[in-house]
Amino acid sequence: xLRLFFAQESGETxxxxxxxxxxxxxxxxxxxxxxxxxxxxKTEPADALPQLISTKGSGPKWTTLEQLKQFAAKGDPxxxxxxxxxxxxxxxxxxxxxxxxxxxxxxxKGGVTNGWFRLGKIYHDGxxxxxxxxxxxxxxxxxxxxxxxxxxxxxxxxxxxxxxxxRDYIEGLAWLIVAKKSxxxxxxxxxxxxxxAKRPADIAxxxxxxxxxxxxxxxxxxxxxxxxxxxxxxxLATSAPAADKxxxxxxxxxxxxxxxxxxxxxxxx
Numbered sequence: 403x404l405r406l407f408f409a410q411e412s413g414e415t416x417x418x419x420x421x422x423x424x425x426x427x428x429x430x431x432x433x434x435x436x437x438x439x440x441x442x443x444k445t446e447p448a449d450a451l452p453q454l455i456s457t458k459g460s461g462p463k464w465t466t467l468e469q470l471k472q473f474a475a476k477g478d479p480x481x482x483x484x485x486x487x488x489x490x491x492x493x494x495x496x497x498x499x500x501x502x503x504x505x506x507x508x509x510x511k512g513g514v515t516n517g518w519f520r521l522g523k524i525y526h527d528g529x530x531x532x533x534x535x536x537x538x539x540x541x542x543x544x545x546x547x548x549x550x551x552x553x554x555x556x557x558x559x560x561x562x563x564x565x566x567x568x569r570d571y572i573e574g575l576a577w578l579i580v581a582k583k584s585x586x587x588x589x590x591x592x593x594x595x596x597x598x599a600k601r602p603a604d605i606a607x608x609x610x611x612x613x614x615x616x617x618x619x620x621x622x623x624x625x626x627x628x629x630x631x632x633x634x635x636x637x638l639a640t641s642a643p644a645a646d647k648x649x650x651x652x653x654x655x656x657x658x659x660x661x662x663x664x665x666x667x668x669x670x671x
Contacts, residue, residue: 467494474505479512486517490524499529510544519545519553526556526565535566536628543624546577554581555588557624562594568627571598575608577624580615 464470464481473481486505489498503524510517522541525534539560545553554577561567561574571594578591598604615622 477508477512479509479514479517482506482512483509483514483517483520486520490520499524503529515545515548516550518542518548519550522553522556526560533566535560539566539624539626547620547622549584549619551581551584551586554578554584555586555590558594559590561624561626562590564629566629568629570626571601572604572608572611573625575605576611576615579608579612580619583612583616 463478464473470481470485474485482505485495486502486509487493488495489505490502491497503521506517506521506524508517510521518541522538522545525541526538527533539557542553542556542560546557558574558576558578558581559565561570561577563569575591575594575598578586578588578594581588582591595605598608
């Protein structure tokens with residue numbers, strides 16, 4: 403119970419609260435109990451199962467592999483990408499490159515643009531050891547045009563090493579310059595410049611071409627010719643479905659300058 407008093411002292415009127423000690427003690431007990439209850443409610447079980455790191459947003463959409471598969475089956479782009487990555491690596495599921503390719507493409511069409519890059523890498527390496535360089539370049543081109551620097555590098559590497567295409571140092575160096583300026587972790591540009599040291603006109607042409615590519619990257623085309631069609635002068639098709647959303651994952655798989663060199667494969671995204 404609270405009582406309000408007014409006292410007269412030295413011509414001044416003062417007010418004060420008279421609070422009973424019992425009421426103070428009761429209030430403190432209630433506050434302590436409520437705090438303890440809230441703390442207990444927020445405590446996580448010591449044996450809680452670990453969650454899969456899988457989605458964008460504040461929390462994962464799935465916490466188990468089975469749930470991941472269910473989201474992928476429903477067409478969730480991020481789930482398709484993660485399951486594709488696991489299928490490509492044999493991580494928690496049987497290794498299945500064909501299934502990975504299907505899922506990477508589904509993820510890419512849903513906005514996970516790194517899916518185009520990973521799809522290109524699968525075709526480059528081949529499902530059964532037989533690469534499909536034409537389709538690899540198609541998918542690398544789509545990824546490169548939306549800013550995947552490793553894809554830009556891989557285009558250059560394929561051109562200067564004549565992988566499925568007629569060798570073209572100028573176009574290849576141009577794409578390597580674009581990749582390097584975009585942040586690609588590779589010394590390939592330096593290597594090609596060294597090869598062309600006695601051909602300064604080619605280096606100058608590549609630098610001019612690199613500026614042209616970078617000026618309108620989303621609409622850039624790869625100037626290349628299939629080796630099998632080189633005599634006929636037929637251009638290499640580099641069209642692939644466009645993706646209009648920003649990348650959501652870190653790519654992996656820089657191609658070496660020569661096919662015999664082991665592929666540099668950074669850690670998982």
